[in-house]
Amino acid sequence: MNTVINDTQPILQMRGINKTFSGVSALSAANISIMPGEVHAIIGQNGAGKSTLIKVLNGAHKQDSGEILFQSEQVDYQSPHEAQMAGISTIFQEVNLIGYRSVTENICLGYEPTRFGFVDWKKAQAHSEAMLARFGLTLDVNKPLQDYNIAIQQLVAIARAVALDAKVVIMDEPTSSLDDKEKEVLFRVIRELRDTGVAIIYVSHHLDELFQICDSVTVMRDGRTVERRDIKGMTKLQMVAAMLGRNEADFSDETNRSKTPLNSSQNVLLEVEHLAGAGILSDVSFKLHRGEILGLAGLLGAGRSEIARAIFGLDQAVKQGKVKIAGKEVNYPQPIHAINNKIGFCSEDRKEDGIIPQLSVRENLTLALLPKISKNGFINEQREREIVEQFMQSLGIKASSMEQPISQLSGGNQQKVLLARWLATDPSILMLDEPTRGIDVGAKAEIQNLIKSLAKKGMTVLMISSEFEELVDGADRVVVIQEGKSTCEIPGELLSENSIVQAVAHDSASAKQTGVSI
Secondary structure, three states, X not given: OOOOOOOOOOOEXXXXXXXXXXXXXXXXXXXXXXXXXXXXXXXXXXXXXXXXXXXXXXXXXXXXXXXXXXXXXXEOOOOHHHHHHHOEEEEOOOOOOOOOOEHHHHHHOOOOOEEOOEXXXXXXXXXXXXXXXXXXXXXXXXXXHHHOOXXXXXXXXXXXXXXXOXXXXXXXXXXXXXXXXXXXXXXXXXXXXXHOOOEEEEEOOOHHHHHHHOOEEEEEEOOEEEEEEEOOOOOXXXXXXXXXXXXXXXXXXXXXXXXXXXXXXXXXXXXXXXXXXXOOEEEXXXXXXXXXXXXXXXXXXXXXXXXXXHHHOOOOOEEEEEEEEOOEEEOOOOHHHHXXXXXXXXXXXXXXXXXXXXXXXHHHHOHHHHHHOEXXXXXXHHHHHHHHHHHHHHXXXXXXXXXXXXXXXXXXXXXXXXXXXXXXXXXXXXXXXXXXXXXXXXXHHHHHHHHHHHHHOOOEEEEEOXXXXXXXXXXXXXXXXXXXXXEEEEOHHHOOHHHHHHHHHOOHHHHHOOOOEO
């Protein structure tokens, strides 16, 4: 029997939520409030606290202080399963179901219908088919879930949440694996759930989706709730400004800084033509000249990192388009081929994809260089140490010795080691994804100056950054990426935070009005 929902009071409230990890604040007096039958968005830049807030709500994390009220009663869930059984279901971006089990087993897992003490599989299958029919899906529910593509798996996860008679459904980037037709199916189901009084928490980096499906929005920044308001009457520019901690008027009044236009006679070293595939990418084109720093701007999830990964050979699902180096079309099957052709890539997640924490500074720095300083399987240790000493000195890497474990270095010094790793390979093109993320102000300035000095010496740099100020300060031009497409280019003489924000917050037609080119 369904619980009677009071539609005059919030179905869910989180008040004054604080959470720290190893002394670092992830949430600080964060608040959300959601009514029954409301689709409520939570937005914010990377590190704003969205994921932590969700994990506190569903019991994956325990808050340090603050309270959670669900249906007017204070709750304290110890696990996502406990929250789910109480009526709060979370659908994660990464499908967290059991691939080798059938669709029926995944939908009914934990509450299988029984008959005479045994699972009534006929009833379970009929129930699963009925739930999927709401999504317009007709599947063989006896097949293993892993036999279906990721979009179907995502819809099965949503069907499970609906089947559990959830009162609150949390959707974390639910459309990341869906095509346009599947998105429309999802939006239809969300509207049906809303009409029956179910509250939806919708987390997405795709701002256009919010205007299609959401009633209200909470903006988070630096672990705090900074704004809650209705979507109606709000603009994307206002959303972006709130996420960045700026007033809309600041962008209107901002003066474009003067920058020397790029000399058109400079040679094009890297050219990307209508690149599609590799995840979200659908139509990306740009040119990168020798000795230039080209910035890629866009909100998180726009496809910026996927561009660099596709060029470097990390993502192979490129469906169409061309990548040319010095006029020659290339398609690197693996990163080693890109490295051998003088391309370096500092990835976004330094700890996950960059450093090897148990190895020393020396071992981390020379990792990409080993084939060049080895012979017959033996490393030329003298040459290795000379290279490490050279870069530790030239980049100002602070460590007790080159044998110190890299995990003991500060974030800024770890980032310098990663830069040195690629500089040691003498690359023609250096791709930097969030090169100053998570490091202190002093180290950040050092790395920014280092990138500029490399470009002055002829290095060609593709720089991806979520910080528009960093792009304005360091890039010669900026290409804006939206929903996997390159929508406009901002030349140096028009480059400002204002022009980037305007381009990111508007479609291509509106961006033209800011003076940028498409």
